Amino acid sequence: METSETNTAIQFRLLIVGDGTVRTVPLHGTRWVIGRATDCTIPLRDPTVSRRHLLIERQGEGFRFQDLGGSNPVLLDGRASNTGTIRLGQTLAIGMTRLTIEQRHQPSPLTTRAGSTVVLSREVIDEELQAPAADSLSGTAARILDRIEWTFADLGDLSDAAEPMLTLAMNLCGRNTGWIGRFTTMGIDTLASVSTVSQQPFPLSESVLVEARRIGRPHLLTTQEGDVARNRLVIPLGNGPEGLLVLEAPEPNAPQGQELLRLAQSLSTVVWHRLQETTERLRLRDELQRLRFHGSATHNALLASGRLNDARQTLRHLAGSPTPILLVGEEGTEREALARYMHAEGPRRQSLFLPWDAARVPAWRHEKDLLGDRRNEQGLLQRCAGGTLFLDNADALAPALIAQLATRLDSESPAVEMPVLVMAIAPAAKLEWPEQTASAMASTRIDVPPLRSEPRDVLALAELFLSEMGSCPDGSPRLLTERTKRVLAAYQWPGNVRELRLVLESAAARAGNQPMAPRHLPPPLDSDQPAGIPEIPTLEEVERVHIQSVMVRTSGNRTRAAQVLGIANSTLYEKLKRYGITD
Numbered sequence: 001m002e003t004s005e006t007n008t009a010i011q012f013r014l015l016i017v018g019d020g021t022v023r024t025v026p027l028h029g030t031r032w033v034i035g036r037a038t039d040c041t042i043p044l045r046d047p048t049v050s051r052r053h054l055l056i057e058r059q060g061e062g063f064r065f066q067d068l069g070g071s072n073p074v075l076l077d078g079r080a081s082n083t084g085t086i087r088l089g090q091t092l093a094i095g096m097t098r099l100t101i102e103q104r105h106q107p108s109p110l111t112t113r114a115g116s117t118v119v120l121s122r123e124v125i126d127e128e129l130q131a132p133a134a135d136s137l138s139g140t141a142a143r144i145l146d147r148i149e150w151t152f153a154d155l156g157d158l159s160d161a162a163e164p165m166l167t168l169a170m171n172l173c174g175r176n177t178g179w180i181g182r183f184t185t186m187g188i189d190t191l192a193s194v195s196t197v198s199q200q201p202f203p204l205s206e207s208v209l210v211e212a213r214r215i216g217r218p219h220l221l222t223t224q225e226g227d228v229a230r231n232r233l234v235i236p237l238g239n240g241p242e243g244l245l246v247l248e249a250p251e252p253n254a255p256q257g258q259e260l261l262r263l264a265q266s267l268s269t270v271v272w273h274r275l276q277e278t279t280e281r282l283r284l285r286d287e288l289q290r291l292r293f294h295g296s297a298t299h300n301a302l303l304a305s306g307r308l309n310d311a312r313q314t315l316r317h318l319a320g321s322p323t324p325i326l327l328v329g330e331e332g333t334e335r336e337a338l339a340r341y342m343h344a345e346g347p348r349r350q351s352l353f354l355p356w357d358a359a360r361v362p363a364w365r366h367e368k369d370l371l372g373d374r375r376n377e378q379g380l381l382q383r384c385a386g387g388t389l390f391l392d393n394a395d396a397l398a399p400a401l402i403a404q405l406a407t408r409l410d411s412e413s414p415a416v417e418m419p420v421l422v423m424a425i426a427p428a429a430k431l432e433w434p435e436q437t438a439s440a441m442a443s444t445r446i447d448v449p450p451l452r453s454e455p456r457d458v459l460a461l462a463e464l465f466l467s468e469m470g471s472c473p474d475g476s477p478r479l480l481t482e483r484t485k486r487v488l489a490a491y492q493w494p495g496n497v498r499e500l501r502l503v504l505e506s507a508a509a510r511a512g513n514q515p516m517a518p519r520h521l522p523p524p525l526d527s528d529q530p531a532g533i534p535e536i537p538t539l540e541e542v543e544r545v546h547i548q549s550v551m552v553r554t555s556g557n558r559t560r561a562a563q564v565l566g567i568a569n570s571t572l573y574e575k576l577k578r579y580g581i582t583d
Helices: 004-009 137-146 159-173 206-215 257-294 297-304 306-317 335-345 363-371 399-411 435-441 455-469 482-490 496-511 539-553 558-565 569-579
Strands: 011-018 021-027 031-035 054-059 062-067 074-076 083-086 091-094 097-104 110-113 117-123 175-184 187-195 202-205 219-225 228-237 243-250 325-329 353-357 388-392 420-425 444-448
Touching (some): 159 175, 159 243, 175 202, 187 243, 206 219, 297 306, 306 335, 363 399, 399 435, 455 482, 539 558, 558 569
Parallel strands (some): 325 420
Antiparallel strands (some): 011 097, 062 083, 091 097, 175 187
16 A cells, blocks of 8 residues: 555656647546547547557556557657556556656645735836837747647646746746745635745745735835745736736846836736646536536436425535435435436546446455555545445445545545545445444435336436437337336335336337337236237237248248239338348
8 A cells, every 4th residue: 555655755646648638637546448449547638549558557656557458559759658657747548648756845834924014115117218229139929929739628627827937937037946826705815826945834924915905016126024025027817807926035146127017917917827727627527527517318217207306406406415315215226326327416527437236246355456456556436536435235335335435535645535434334334334334325315216206207217318329120110009108107116216128128029110118028028918819919929920931931032022012013122121021
């Protein structure tokens, strides 16, 4: 197992370049499987990448990779390699995708104080002075900044865009320390901070914030804070301002005065536009992730079920909470679908959703699957870091293992974001969990009503499932007779929604191009025929049986069969095709 010291010391991210886009993925945990399969830790959309192509493992502050047998070789800096060590800045190529591991710089905390601060001087741009020459530093930088075309980036968060912008500003202005943040209703949100001279918290007095809001444009500010004199370049961002960029600790030959202020003015525009652009792209990415689930059959089925209204509303409110949730419903109800709904509605939708059924896995494998083993093999709890882990039939887990899960969720380092745990059990299940564990793991309980509790849901879901199956073989829509609808609504559905779907799939196969009648339903739903009255076949069934008999008696001779039936050869061909009769 990795130690908390390793986790908190240094954090990393994976830069994924391919298909004209750049994606940044924070590397939480110690093991990542990369490929096209949706159950990979980091799924890719590259058709030249195999389903499970590459394994990357963290070992302390280093990384090892292993080719999992992809169709295309793994290239380390252009050389084929099945396994080895990858250092920061090196490039792994799989198919048309390039992977690079970078270090994530954690922003230093911002400290604000309202102590005695005296503003000694401030300087803003003098608009009456002659504009700088085109070949001056500020003029050249302004032209370059105006022409920057940013590559589309699917970033991990806003800090991944703020950090390179802050580094750019520090390099252009010749400063060794910088901080960038934005104003919120709760105060100041630090996006990034970089310092080449100190790792201490970034100090910012209240007077600096007041001056930034009051002046509203880039200015050089000199203050006396106790016994320390500080010289800062303060660059407000946006209208209001909405953000702030502060640079300190100038280098010996750093630009000064009006030239520096004009350079800061160009930086202010570019940095703020970049942050706004990234914010909008992150919003669109989250919206797309939500719509991917919202447009799915699973989501439509949840919306069609009126009996699930209360469960949906409760899960939507709990979507951002780290508290474990217990879903109580019969087998075959929408337990997993509700867990996916909560995952898609919350802030964790960009991370992994992993379902796991304890009843389908031998008991001796439970602990290894969930918590990993001594060989540093990750369990589901680590693989699903920052996402949602759905444990179906959680009552099959040993009480001691549940207690271990509760302890692990409480004791992990803050640097390792644990998944939200959603567990599901049947109403009749008996939880033999310790009282303290039960209060921690099952305090939030949500009931999932059975399908029989709302007959209207049966018909609504039936119509939805039939539309998913598509049209009949002849292109006509799949329909239910009125008698079939009454049979479906009156049935008790011990297998709930899962049984309803299987029944409709079986009936559709039996019905062919006809509307689904009760006789097409599998047992026991087909037992509603009145006693003593034989089932009367349809005209199509009689015709199909007769044509089959004639084809057998004529040894498959279509011309002779058409003469016996008294129809044209072309008509016989069409009927053979419609009924699926072979020669």
